[in-house]
Amino acid sequence: MDMKSTVKRSKQKLMGDIKRHRAFYALLILPICYFIIFKYLPIWNGQIAFKDFMPLDGVLGSRWVGLANFTDFFQSFYFTELLRNTLFYSFMKLFVSVPLSIVLAVALYESARPRFSKLVQTMTYLPHFLSWVIVYGILLVLLAPGDGIVNDIIKFLGGKPIDFLTDTKAFPWIVILSDAWKEMGWGAIIFIAALMGIDSSLFEAASVEGASAIQRVWYITLPSIRPVIFMVVLLRLGTILDAGFNQMFMLYSIPVFSVADIIDTWVYRQGLLEFRFGLATAVGLFKGAIGMLLLVFANKLVRRISDTSII
Template sequence: MAVPSLHPIKGVREKEASVPRTRIRAFMKECRKSKVLFLFLLPAVVWYFVFYYIPMYGITIAFKDFQIMDGILGSPWVGFDHFSSMFNSPEFTRVLRNTLVISGLKLIFVSASGIVLAIALNELFHEKFKRIVQTISYLPHFLSWVIIGSLMIELLSPVSGLVNNVIKALGGKEIYFLADPDWFVPTIILSDIWQSIGWGSIIYLAAITGVDPQIYEAATIDGAGRFTKIWRVTLPAISNVIIIMMIFNIGNLMNAGFDQIFNLYNPRVYEVADIIDTYVYRLGLVQMDYSFSTAVGLFKNAIGLTLVLLVNRLANRFGQTGLW
């Protein structure tokens, strides 16, 4: 007859403690088997560590009165003084408003245009024409905003621009698209749609092509027309992809597009065009107010992270697929 253990709890604890050790040994065994792959991964890890994680120490500048000659360690702490000045600054209120307005309009119209183009491409049955449309719509994505900005300045020039020449030929008056506050934001949104629509449609088009064709056949048998199938079949089928992309886009709500606006704006449209990134650029690199500009940048990134977490939580709560 077996003698029962006098220390059953101790035996259970030893068994539970052995589980992590077993997992660690299994993990180390897998690492040794894949050591060549880890060597390929090592340069990317080092690059991220050196250029992304080590510079995070610079965040402390936002809480210091940073002076170049004193360095980060030698500069005195000022706590949340820069954040207090930021929230009391009328300039910050203006750039925050402009950032949210421009980003919000881009979120609505640029995202929607990508979905519309993907659906339109899916409805094209002539493969050669479809490839031509895809190529033409994808090309602007590979142009930098320096190039696109130069093209837009030439096209929209009130003196010699093609657009204004057409307007004047039709009896209208020249429009200062890039110098008139009423026209600047619509111009920014339309140019961003032109640059992003093709690339933004790729993910949605891939999701649409993954929809089971039998669902469309069943809808056709039930008498559904083209628009009914788009509304009742296509959009619900890619709703998870739309939600995930929306989470990414909302996370970038505080990024209104520095490259685009920096290459197109001017002091005459600061009231509607000056965003957080251009504001930080002027403060940090032009006026050399490093501490205050770091505080503004840290605030922007904190809000972006909060928005991602919040929207992801809401997506999971209402039964949609989130990022995690």
């Protein structure tokens, strides 16, 4: 048999395959249209990062300016401050929320009172489903300088009331702790899932050998979720430039801008309040490119450590 007929044969086979799957391709029509319009057109529009975008001239009609938008950003007074704040919040949330979620998951798993454990689990999931507008409202109830509960306690103890949301010292903690409050229960789910997979014969063996409860946690429970801990931390590192736009947008105000402004909030203000579309897109593009590299790299590492993968 010569090459040509083999190629022809495999081509025919492919055509037959495609024909047999035509119903599936039909199912794809709408989702693909959606992707082209709402995911790929924006990528095409990303070219305005290299242009002096004028709404009247449109994306194609605007003048190319090379890397001017990028240099504007890198040389701007705000660049280091924005990067510093963004990384600060990302890392602090990682350091606070992830260990808290791990401890919570282990405690929920270890508790000898299953009903109580279930109740705590259900309650700690709940705040994840509340929006940041709602959490902002709850924070006002708790932290208001005049009649908030926290300041009532401070006054009761003889201290001076603090306006937490406009105080540059207190504000970062409010951001970090409110994020932990909202997300620790939800963050624990993945660890609980890993704990559920532990082979219970390990515990039986340990108890026969006379291991104490703490030894069991240290030598069985924690090591068996180690790959998942690595995975979660790596994925968080992959999105390190996302410091939580929705939260920050809701909580921050002009008095705390110096410690609150992150890349995303700045992009929003430059783009949609000051109409500097080119600059805002350039910063978005910069952030997107770094984010992609980190995520692909993190995924590679995750794949090496465990045989799971996120993408």
